[in-house]
Amino acid sequence: MKAIVFETPQTVSLREIEMPTVPQGWALIKISHVGICGTDLNIYAGSHPRAKAPLVMGHECSGTIVSGHPTLPEGTPVTINPLLTCGTCIPCTTGQSHVCESLKLVGIDCDGGMAEYAAAPVERVVPLPEGLSFAMGALVEPVAVAMHAVRQGGYIPGDHAVVFGAGTIGLCVALALRSSGASQVTIVETNELRLQKARELGFSTIHPQQENVREIILAQTKGTGSDFVFDCAGHHSVLPLLTEIVKVRGNIVIVAAYKKPAEVHLLQGMFKELTMRFVRVYTDKDFELAAQLLVQQRDFERIITHTLPPEEAKKGFELLTSHTDAVKVMYQFSSDR
Template sequence: MSHLEKMASAVYYGARQIQVEERPKPTPPEGWALVKVSYSGICGTDLNIYVGAHPRARGPLVLGHELSGTLVEGHPSLKAGTPVTIRPLLFCGKCEPCQTGMSHVCKDLKLVGIDCDGAMAEYVVAPVETIHALPDGVSLRLGALIEPLAVGVHVVRQSEFTPGDTALVFGAGPIGMCVAVSLQLLGAGRVIVVETNRFRLQMAKEMGFETIDPEEGDVVEQILYKTEGNGADYSFDCAGHPSVSEILTQVTRVRGTVVIVAAYKKAAPIDLLQVMFKEITLKGARVYTPKDFDIAAELLKKPFDFEKLITHVLPIDDIQTGFDLLLSGGNAVKVLVEIGLEKNDKNYSTEAVSVDHV
């Protein structure tokens, strides 16, 4: 492969500095494979990088770690042209978590699109063990949802959720919605979603979830009313706001479980006395395992309107619009950047898709 070949890439240079330019097409090193990118999603981590708030990301850097595409070369068992996604974790393989099968919490965990160039480009390289073939029947467009959906699957599995129980989800952004969807498809009796953004609240309602609007009254009172004064069996904090952390123990039943999903930037208030009094289990959940990725891919084959989560699809040349939309709190959930499809297959839209959440 010629090192002179170029590809369109969305490159981060510094706080609020991103530009689309031609960069050299990568050559996969030994043990890595080359993927031609079709779609890449903009997530909350990308937004943090863009505003200059991520502690590790340094420009120039090609952003993006949620993707779908087709395999080009370098994989020992998958054929060229196979539709794939990647599990974008880079782990040392030597620390105790890695040695005991928990590489997703490697002591030196890194990610494609943060610590090396990512998927907002026509091509990306990744370790062969992180490449997953898309199941039959899952489109490239939906394949770009596997990474955030795998977060939701991991959160539910980490909680040791019991099918039939009541789950409470704070936040209807992309991850909150993926948690809610995973709960529903994995057997929750009830899923209640709390959200302040009117667009996302309405979307959660249209997707079949019970909803709570903080503007309609005290959130704790509304939750307790819906749960006959007991609280939820499981509460998932996907919002990452102190106003949520301080009420988690109030809205979770005796011997219930609280799962922290959001990445808090500062220490947050939580009532540990109530954790003790009510014997509440407090857990954290981070990224995903290979098994979570496989389960997420299979969930995409279920009869559920996953397309509704994709509110915008933009060409790479218009990537700035996607960042501006999400940072402004606009009517969006998942924004995809369409990259590697042929021109006659492109159907760009800056309007919400299927509207009647990184």
């Protein structure tokens, strides 16, 4: 079968490889669409601590059942919840398996969806809602990240929110906030092309290198500061702004993964009695709600900026590692739907 394989840092190629081994309790899936995630970019850069070459990346995917599922017949449209948990640690046995002490993911710790076929545990295979396209089906995973951030962050409908970062996760968080009844969502981003996408989606935007973020947010909120601030950028320059622009007793939600330790203005956090919450991946409920939201809110489809054939494997990663308008880049392996 055809597969996009990570070989060495900065090198991916389309190769013919063997069909995936399907262990007992796993299902075989014919892949339609698969997205490139920020984690895939870390693997591509050679900086992911667990991913080892050669590897078929991809944990944001959709397709159809081929075999091995006890209840879903062949041809059923599905996506994969890629979280692989141990089932025995304290988080797993207390209903918090998304923070399993040895959490692994399809597409990172084993081969994933950047191929014509992929395998996944049957309990991780999720049927797509009726009418949801395969392209949208491959967005369920990143939207689940956004749903988890909004829900676990304790967002209250009607509140003002600021989102740092207009990549896939930032835009998904912004759209999830809008769907949750946000009074206003402002997106802060340095990439003008991504800012334009945010404006096209109807969001207020700020370019922090050209505008004063604090002054604009205080003007929007009549001097009080934002109720919620979501950091989807993961850049050290963002952290000083988080505590500046959030209101007294406001909420900061860290969604992005910081690769290196970064400084936080803790004294300001104390004086304002702020809440800072960290979130990781998603629960099964978040994943279910994400699929439902994608049926109801079609604006998410506008995040998909490029859909490429697998033969353009290298181009997909180049789009996301250079200054382009790319947000969500997908490969399409099948055109069944």
